[in-house]
């Protein structure tokens with residue numbers, strides 16, 4: 001699950017690189033190949049994206065390759081590696097501009113992995129040996145810069161060759177790196193802009209799952225949305241219009257403030273004052289489904305890092321926030337502190353916890369595969385497996401079953417996950433209602449979610465998709481994939 005409270009700065013790497021060198025040179029008179037600068041400012045680049053010259057350009061590419069090896073081979077989540085304070089030392093030691101470049105390269109490789117693999121398959125004449133993963137990742141790092149980032153081809157190629165030369169696993173393949181990347185640059189027209197790009201960039205099992213659940217056109221639209229790095233969504237504590245004016249964002253119909261570009265969160269106006277927190281527009285919806293919570297004792301289960309706890313507390317609820325992870329609860333406490341909000345925090349396992357008294361309302365944001373957050377976390381597509389979905393689905397069912405008895409008669413229970421997989425959403429409803437006839441499903445009304453009728457299903461559950469319109473014509477579309485169902489305990 002993404003951290004809805006703090007978002008790292010980064011670069012929007014989803015836009016495709018210029019279609020042709022000639023056209024690009026015309027648009028940007030300053031884009032002459034320059035051996036000193038290895039990233040040229042593109043339409044979405046800013047100064048923070050331009051790394052230092054020389055060996056520092058080398059360090060960012062080496063770090064990007066090493067991070068990608070850890071993600072793709074050792075299955076380490078990207079957030080753990082890219083943290084400015086706790087990430088891998090090579091990353092932390094870079095300056096802000098180089099870190100931005102690393103993020104851009106890693107993001108481009110993960111979002112366009114299928115296209116890059118296809119480009120390599122086309123341009124590598126002989127099959128690489130099975131143990132050539134380091135070489136393949138190095139080639140993807142180079143190819144991503146050529147095809148998807150505003151890096152001059154000559155810089156992408158020459159730095160890749162130098163990186164290859166400095167690694168004993170790739171040293172002997174310097175010539176191949178040079179030849180393959182040059183060919184990719186020459187054949188960019190054939191390699192970029194493929195009509196099957198979205199399909200190629202999505203693991204088969206995920207595409208099959210979305211096709212079965214939503215149909216092939218919607219599955220393609222979801223996969224297409226994943227190619228773009230989303231902007232920044234803020235949940236305002238009080239006055240959305242004032243926050244939007246201060247940060248130069250747009251207020252969505254749901255009340256979220258959207259900025260077109262990801263920015264350094266702690267430098268935005270209102271951060272220190274606690275006027276808002278970072279939370280995707282879709283993630284802000286489930287807590288709303290509890291209705292008017294002012295004065296109610298609400299349990300926020302699986303609460304950290306606290307995006308929904310903050311919403312409930314800001315709405316006047318007396319919140320008990322429970323999470324298994326003490327570390328994540330510490331972050332929740334820091335976040336509430338900045339926001340000037342409070343809640344009772346308990347580090348506990350929902351499957352073992354015994355509340356002293358039932359709650360007026362419960363929000364259960366259960367642990368899930370997080371496939372609804374691939375836009376913001378492109379590594380999720382490559383880290384999660386169908387087995388994870390099955391295991392998490394079983395855990396979610398257990399949690400739902402356990403917490404049912406904690407709701408007072410007449411009270412609401414909202415269950416949600418940030419997964420696109422029906423096993424982690426829709427599939428829970430029938431078994432839960434069968435096992436707990438004291439509950440009924442209370443349909444969500446479009447008016448409760450900013451008038452977004454398209455995110456309310458026929459049975460009255462909430463289902464947002466990455467390709468969904470966020471409800472305001474003058475803001476970028478899209479939102480994370482979320483599922484939520486609202487139950488009421490009768491009598």
Ligand SMILES: C[S@@+](CC[C@H](N)C(=O)[O-])C[C@H]1O[C@@H](n2cnc3c(N)ncnc32)[C@H](O)[C@@H]1O
Nearest residue numbers: 001302303305306307308323324325349350365
């Ligand atoms: C989807 S995230 C929660 C996001 C949070 N609700 C928010 O809006 O910021 C899931 C959380 O479940 C917690 N968790 C996982 N298993 C748990 C368990 N058995 N009991 C309590 N919390 C658990 C994890 O530590 C994680 O913080």
